[in-house]
Amino acid sequence: MRSSTRTKRKLGSTKKGRQPRAVALAEIKDDLSRYLRLAVDEEIVITRHGRPAGILIGFESEEDWFEYRLEHHPEFLRRVAEARAALRHGQGTRLEDIAI
Numbered sequence: 664m665r666s667s668t669r670t671k672r673k674l675g676s677t678k679k680g681r682q683p684r685a686v687a688l689a690e691i692k693d694d695l696s697r698y699l700r701l702a703v704d705e706e707i708v709i710t711r712h713g714r715p716a717g718i719l720i721g722f723e724s725e726e727d728w729f730e731y732r733l734e735h736h737p738e739f740l741r742r743v744a745e746a747r748a749a750l751r752h753g754q755g756t757r758l759e760d761i762a763i
Contacts, residue, residue, distance in 0.1 A: 683708045688716060 683706040702721030
């Protein structure tokens with residue numbers, strides 16, 4: 664369970680459908696801590712010579728960092744895909760069938 668009452672921003676999304684903020688690399692380097700704070704609520708696209716070069720994603724908590732790592736871990740993603748495929752083929756256990 665999340666410790667924060669704020670609505671979790673899904674990575675890859677922005678507030679209210681807005682475009683991510685684009686900021687030049689030189690500006691990021693001059694005030695990185697400010698942009699890290701902003702990145703908790705919105706993705707910051709880092710540009711080099713006016714072209715996207717990377718993205719800055721902030722984490723509100725260590726739990727957010729853990730979830731990000733888990734959601735992008737290849738082994739975890741493979742196991743989720745296998746479990747979904749098994750369920751589509753009628754394999755698996757329904758929650759209603761688990762005795763607690």
